[in-house]
Amino acid sequence: MTGTTSFPKRKNIQDQQRQNLVIVGSRNPVKISCTDGGFHQVFEGTYxxxxxxxxxxxxxxxxxxEQTYKGAFNRAKNSKIVFPEADFWVGIEGGVEKFQGELAAFAWVVIMNKNGKIGKAKTSLFFLPKAIADLVDGGMELGTADDEFFKQENSKEKDGAVGILTKGALNRKNYYQQAVILALIPFLKEDLY
Known part of the structure; x- marks a missing residue:
């Protein structure tokens, strides 16, 4: 009687789960990190x-x-043009606006997928101290104004204004990550959007 030996089935590359590629329209480590955190917090699988x-x-x-949203949208769209092989493209843009005579800071997040679906969300906003607002009103970018006023270097790639002003209680990564998660809702609930 001849017996047959059974070997465990070998997985080939096609059987393995494909890694999803997400392109962020910026090299800013905070924007990359908050996107990574948001996708991994919301989805199972590898991103x-x-x-x-x-x-x-x-x-x-x-x-x-309008201008801030447009910046986020353009970053996602331009990433898709440059790297069309990805599964998702993310644009994050920080902006400022006047509200009752004070300057507030916020950001927009826009996420596109390869099927043409778009998710978008806005962070909460917070008000800037007058000294920083005056620098921004004078034509300075918020990150540069933070660096000058707080005597720091490249704060926008670290905790940003929100981290500095909250003494680290809310850093820029966590501040943006919530909006990334909210912008992912249409991809989580595809039947509703």
Whole structure:
């Protein structure tokens, strides 16, 4: 009687779960990190998040909702043009706006997928101290104004204004990550959007 030996089935590359590629329209480590954190907090599976330098096609310091949203949208769209092989493209743009005579800071997040679906969300906003607001009103980008006023270097790639002003209780990564998660709702609830 001849017996047959059974070997465990070998997985080939096609059987393994494909890694999803997410391109962030910026090389800013905070924007890459918050995107990575948001995707991994919301989805199961493997997501590789990479940054790409693309233009926002708006002013260095966007003013108001419309221009800031447009910057985030353009970063996602331009990332898709440059790297169309990805599964998702993310644009994050920080902006400022006047509200009752004070200057507030916030950011927009726009996420696109390969099927043409778009998710978007805005962070909460917070008000800037007058000294920093005056620098921004004078034409300075918020990150540069923070660096000058607080005697720091490249704070926008670290905790940013929100981290400095809250003494680290809310850093820029966590501040943006919540908006990334909210922008992912249409991809989580595809039957509703």
């Amino acid at each position: 590789l998040v990479e940054g790409l330098n693309v233009s926002s096609d708006v002013d260095a310091q966007p003013i108001g909702d």
